[in-house]
Amino acid sequence: MNGFFYYLNVNGYSAILVDNKSILKEGRVTKMKKKETVTIYDVAREASVSMATVSRAINHNHNVKPETEKKVLDVVKRLNYRPNDVARGLASKKTTTVGVIIPNVTNSYFAALARGIDDIAEMYQYNIILTNSDGDEKKELKALNTLYSKQVDGLIFMGNEISEAVRSDMSNERIPVVLAGSVDFQNQFNSVNIDYRKAVYAQTNELLKNGNDRVAFVASHLNRSINKDYRIEGYKDALRDAGIPFRKTLLFEANEATYDSGYKLRNKLVQEEVTAAIVSNDDVAAGVMNSMSDSGINVPEQFEVATSDNTKLTEMTRPMLSTITQPLYDIGAVSMRLLTKLMKNEEVSERNILLPFGLKDRNSTK
The missing domain is CATH 3.40.50.2300 (Response regulator)
Known part of the structure; x- marks a missing residue:
């Protein structure tokens, strides 16, 4: 035999794997079948319905009869079918995915904002891609490019400062942007803060x-x-x-x-x-x-x-x-709600939202 081979002994059964392709098992060589991706077409065929019906059933569309939805979902479970969000996004031009840039995931301030963002995103059925930038311009630009490649529908930016390079990059991409707990002195982007x-x-x-x-x-x-x-x-x-x-x-x-x-x-x-x-x-x-x-x-x-x-x-x-x-959780939550409106082209009455603040007197002051 040529190439690399490995001797396997699993539960008393011997086998030889050759070039990661063939198995010698009990004296005969058999080709390993490459795992094939289950598609929406496979689900439709197995359930004897159209692909459109499969899509509606998976998304719990009210136009699908309950018995049909159950039949489709049973096939989905049996075949272990997973919808391809990227392909679905290319078809609809929407991925229901939001990019979030955070300067420090370990910082309690930004972590509280991120929790608010995530909870509202889940409520409106958006997925979150969270990226850590360390407040570094080069990392922020790299994070933006990564998020653009994922076809995100919108961005929430949390950062200590918006550099001109980052500002230009976000402006050129033409997708909705909301600043959470971050100010924009040029008033170009929507934002949620306190005064x-x-x-x-x-x-x-x-x-x-x-x-x-x-x-x-x-x-x-x-x-x-x-x-x-x-x-x-x-x-x-x-x-x-x-x-x-x-x-x-x-x-x-x-x-x-x-x-x-x-x-x-x-x-x-x-x-x-x-x-x-x-x-x-x-x-x-x-x-x-x-x-x-x-x-x-x-x-x-x-x-x-x-x-x-x-x-x-x-x-x-x-x-x-x-x-x-500061209402940290609320700043994050309101930012995500504002972004959902922008992504759906809904009317926004206030671009720069200021939430109420207070003072808490403790023992470090008289």
Whole structure:
């Protein structure tokens, strides 16, 4: 015999597999049958109905008689038939599939949004393809190309910033896009958020009312649109209304949205004689607070910390973190509902939806 062969012994039966094609079993060689894909035609033939009836039965169309539907579904189960969504999408120009780009699947903020997206997608019978981008432009562009190749009917984009390359790519593809928990300063795409400017204004105002005249604003990237165009403007508004001058030296940048980045800011905050800080990220806020406590600065008596996302982390710290409250699940859910309307060309009364926010006072503030 030529080529590769393998000797098999299964439950006492001997066989030789040659070139992955032939089997010598009990002294004779037989060809292995290649597994064939079961098609809708096979189901129709076995059930003695048309292919259109099979399609209607699988989709539980009310025009199919119950006994016919049962007969078709019994054949589907027996043949282990699986509808080809890609082929079905090419025929109808719809795949009932939605692409979701998320910057960090392990981040509690974005994970809560994704849960809301998924629940509404299931309600409206859409499938979700979730891709992780790490907030990196190259990965976002790669993810977009992958989703386009899957013939997705729409996109939900969650990201810290929309680069010009990503904006151009999404615009050129001409499929509906909704931003979830992400801002678009150019107002090109539909979006669902809270009013970040008013939220930061309200939280900063609370810290000022507690007697702090040197309140810091801390964010992972100050130049991102959500910070420079919204949050920092709200911070400035609160200072102005309180009659306190804005000091650029009280804007602090954590290199990354991580606990360690927040922890390393302690010396800079102390040098600027900061007595309170509003932080745009819960992980960073936890780092700032613990760093102060570890250096002997009492929270909240000597230093107050308020954060912005109200993820589970805010309740796990000691003391628990005061925070802006955001309806994270609802942001995701409303984003998906908005996308379903866009994909069906339904009228949308509001392109940029702002959901209500609140303030949760816990033990990290007075």
